[in-house]
Structure formats: C-alpha cells, structure tokens
Amino acid sequence: MKKFDFEMLYDNISIFDEHIIIIRIDFNGVILNVSEAFCKISGYCKDELINKKYIIPDDEVSNKTYEVLCTKIKNGQGWTGEVKNIKKDASLYWTKDTAYPNLDLNKKLLYYDLIKKDITCQKELILKKRILIQQEKASNIGNMIEIIAHQWKQPIQTISLIIQKLTVDTMLDIEITPKVVDGIVNDISSQLTHMNNTIDDFKEFYSIAKKQEYITVEELINKASTILSPMLKINSIELISNIKSNKQIKIFINDIIQTFINIITNACDAMIENKIKNKKININAYNNNEYLIIQIEDNGKGIDNKIINNIFKAYCSSKTHGTGLGLYICKSIIEEYNHGIITAHNSNKGAVFTVSLPL
Ligand SMILES: Nc1ncnc2c1ncn2[C@@H]1O[C@H](COP(=O)(O)OP(=O)(O)O)[C@@H](O)[C@H]1O
Numbered sequence: 280m281k282k283f284d285f286e287m288l289y290d291n292i293s294i295f296d297e298h299i300i301i302i303r304i305d306f307n308g309v310i311l312n313v314s315e316a317f318c319k320i321s322g323y324c325k326d327e328l329i330n331k332k333y334i335i336p337d338d339e340v341s342n343k344t345y346e347v348l349c350t351k352i353k354n355g356q357g358w359t360g361e362v363k364n365i366k367k368d369a370s371l372y373w374t375k376d377t378a379y380p381n382l383d384l385n386k387k388l389l390y391y392d393l394i395k396k397d398i399t400c401q402k403e404l405i406l407k408k409r410i411l412i413q414q415e416k417a418s419n420i421g422n423m424i425e426i427i428a429h430q431w432k433q434p435i436q437t438i439s440l441i442i443q444k445l446t447v448d449t450m451l452d453i454e455i456t457p458k459v460v461d462g463i464v465n466d467i468s469s470q471l472t473h474m475n476n477t478i479d480d481f482k483e484f485y486s487i488a489k490k491q492e493y494i495t496v497e498e499l500i501n502k503a504s505t506i507l508s509p510m511l512k513i514n515s516i517e518l519i520s521n522i523k524s525n526k527q528i529k530i531f532i533n534d535i536i537q538t539f540i541n542i543i544t545n546a547c548d549a550m551i552e553n554k555i556k557n558k559k560i561n562i563n564a565y566n567n568n569e570y571l572i573i574q575i576e577d578n579g580k581g582i583d584n585k586i587i588n589n590i591f592k593a594y595c596s597s598k599t600h601g602t603g604l605g606l607y608i609c610k611s612i613i614e615e616y617n618h619g620i621i622t623a624h625n626s627n628k629g630a631v632f633t634v635s636l637p638l
C-alpha cells in the first residue's frame with residue numbers, strides 16, 4: 280500500500296493549522312502551543328493562550344473529567360472523552376477530545392497534545408430532544424392529575440368515614456379508649472401513606488433523569504403499571520405480564536417508563552376506538568444473548584397499514600387530537616439514549632411493540 284506522503288503534509292501544514300483544533304500542554308497544565316483552528320473556536324489569539332494555564336469550566340463534571348485525563352496521561356496512556364469548553368466571550372462549546380502524551384526516557388510526562396472535534400451541534404440536538412421529552416411529559420400532566428385524583432378518592436372517603444364514625448360514637452357516648460384511638464391513628468396513617476406514595480410516584484416520574492440506574496424488567500413494569508393502573512381500571516383493560524428475565528439492566532428508568540406509558544396509552548386508545556369487548560394487553564419479557572426483549576401486544580385490531588411505516592416519525596397521528604409525538608419520543612429514548620431498538624408490527628389480534636434493551 281502506498282504510504283502517506285509526509286513531505287506533502289509538511290508543505291500543506293497551514294491547512295492542518297487552520298482545520299485541526301489542537302493544543303499542546305505541558306506537565307504543569309501550561310499551554311505550549313495551539314493551532315489556528317483552536318484560536319478560531321475559542322476566540323483567543325495565540326498570545327493570549329501560550330504560556331498561560333489551560334482553563335476548563337469550573338463545574339463538578341469538568342473537574343472530574345480533567346482529573347481522569349491527567350491521571351491517564353501521567354501514566355503514559357491516551358484518553359478520549361467529551362468535554363465542555365469556555366470561549367473568550369464566556370460562552371460554551373462541546374468537543375470530543377483525544378489526548379496523546381509525550382514522555383521522556385524516564386517515562387516522565389513532558390507534554391501532551393489534545394486534539395478536539397467540535398460536537399456542539401450534536402450536543403445541542405440531544406438537549407433539544409430532552410426538552411421535547413420533558414414537554415411531552417408536561418402535556419400529560421392533565422391525565423396524571425386525573426389519575427392522582429382517582430387514586431386519592433378512596434383514602435379520602437375512608438378517612439372521612441373514620442371521622443364520621445368518631446363523631447357518631449361521641450354523640451352516643453361510646454367510650455373512646457386509648458386502644459380505639461390507636462386503631463384510628465393507624466388507619467388514618469396507612470391511608471395517608473398511600474396518598475403520599477401516589478404523589479412520590481409522580482414526583483419521581485416528572486424529575487429529569489440525570490444518570491442511568493440498574494433495574495429488573497419486573498420492577499420496571501411494576502412501576503409503569505402503578506402509574507397506569509387507574510387508567511386501566513377505568514377502561515376495564517386487563518394487563519397480563521409474563522416475565523422470563525431477572526437480569527438487571529442499566530437505563531434511564533423514568534424515560535423507559537414513559538415509553539411504556541406511551542405504548543400502553545396508544546393501545547388503550549385503539550381498543551377503545553374499536554370498541555373491543557375484552558380489552559387485553561399482554562407483556563412478554565425475555566433475554567437473548569445481547570438484549571432484554573419486551574413485547575407489548577394489544578387486541579385493538581392493529582395499526583393502520585397506511586401509516587405503519589411512519590408511526591415513529593414526528594407528527595404522524597391518525598387521531599383528531601393526537602400529537603403524533605408519543606412514538607417519536609419512544610424511539611429517541613430507546614435508540615439514542617439507551618442504545619436499544621424499538622419496532623412495531625401487527626399480529627392477528629392487534630399491534631405488537633417490541634423494545635430491545637442491551638444487557
Ligand atoms: N397500539 C396501537 N394500535 C393501533 N394504532 C396505533 C397503536 N399505537 C400507535 N398507533 C398509531 O400510531 C400513531 C402514532 O402514535 P403516537 O406517536 O403515540 O401519536 P398519537 O397517539 O398522538 O397519535 C397513532 O395515531 C396510531 O394511529
């Protein structure tokens with residue numbers, strides 16, 4: 280194979296200076312040299328950078344990342360990672376950095392080169408998608424309030440009955456012993472705990488996920504069905520789950536729950552619209568070598584063949600008041616944030632959504 284012509288490279292070094300964002304930093308973190316491209320992206324001129332300390336944004340993640348980078352290169356290893364940078368005008372930009380250390384004969388670090396690739400656009404796109412996910416959650420708030428109101432009805436009725444009974448007992452001069460008081464306190468507290476748990480479920484669901492956590496599919500489905508159970512009950516929908524996996528997977532839990540909520544809400548809509556008598560949703564979960572596979576099947580007559588190839592695209596909806604964002608967001612949550620796969624097909628009963636998450 281013909282080798283790369285370094286003479287040519289040398290002749291055209293200005294092209295590299297202009298286009299490759301590179302910075303050379305010594306063992307004390309002092310900048311030795313920078314390329315023109317680095318000056319362009321950072322807004323500084325060479326004189327303002329050379330012989331000055333290399334500055335990173337002062338936040339926990341950036342400090343931690345820089346610490347890891349320093350440890351690696353001091354040991355003579357390379358490093359790659361995504362970092363936040365500050366420009367001269369104090370605005371931020373994102374780069375994917377690769378560090379190449381240069382050691383002396385005694386394996387002591389002399390300096391290292393940081394090559395940066397501008398990834399600000401990709402990062403902004405991810406941020407916009409996260410905002411969209413939050414907006415979709417917010418657009419469901421009306422539904423959620425209805426669900427909370429429904430969940431709270433029973434305990435409020437129970438508490439008011441306890442109070443009524445207490446009033447009647449007092450009127451009838453029935454002795455209220457400490458044992459009776461204990462019983463009342465226990466009953467009321469258990470109702471209040473139930474009410475409190477409902478709020479906690481939602482509070483957790485609406486909080487923005489910061490990191491991935493470990494969970495089994497059973498716990499995941501339990502969490503989703505706690506949130507969905509009032510809606511399923513009101514519409515007489517039976518949820519049958521058959522789980523054959525106890526593996527822990529690392530995911531953004533609330534986002535995956537939102538995926539299940541979107542899929543199951545669509546299934547409910549289809550079954551209600553088609554006036555299905557015995558409305559059923561079957562959830563099957565199992566592992567293969569690489570993935571945890573979760574299949575959600577309803578008996579609502581399936582997805583309209585005219586739109587089946589477009590349902591994961593934004594704004595594709597067959598409903599009068601649909602947003603057409605539910606499945607688009609599901610796809611982005613599963614595939615972009617959790618590196619899984621989501622697909623849909625029709626069975627002889629209804630729609631089948633298959634979510635595969637890497638183990
Ligand atoms: N379980 C299902 N059965 C039949 N059609 C479905 C099902 N799930 C989704 N769809 C179809 O996919 C479309 C897109 O769904 P979605 O992105 O959630 O948007 P929306 O629910 O707002 O219409 C729906 O309008 C519907 O036509």
Ligand SMILES: [Mg+2]
Nearest residue numbers: 541545605606
């Ligand atoms: Mg929907």
